[in-house]
Amino acid sequence: MKLHIANMTCGGCARGVTATIQDVDPNAKVDIDLDSKIVTVDSSASVDQLVAALNEDGFPPEVQ
Template identity: 65%
Template sequence: MKLHIESMTCGGCARSVTATVKDVDPAATVDIDLASKEVKIESSQPVEKFTKALDEACFPAT
């Protein structure tokens, strides 16, 4: 799945997003493209779990 996170603007944000994804699914593969503000997640978990956790971490994703 690919999510766009407009508020992800720096390396610290990217680390926080990665940590949030890993909290939902420690086995997930996370690939962040900071320039396009996109995160690619490979996981068997539903996208809703990630968008809810990211929203709660102040990184709303679409």
């Protein structure tokens, strides 16, 4: 799945987003493109689970 996270602006944000996703699914593969603010996730967790966790941690995503 691809997520656009508009307020992800730095490496610290990228690490926070990765940590949030891996809290939901420790085996998730996360690829982040900071320039486009796109996060590509390969996870067994549902989109709804990941969106809820990212919203809770202050990184509201838009599903692409």
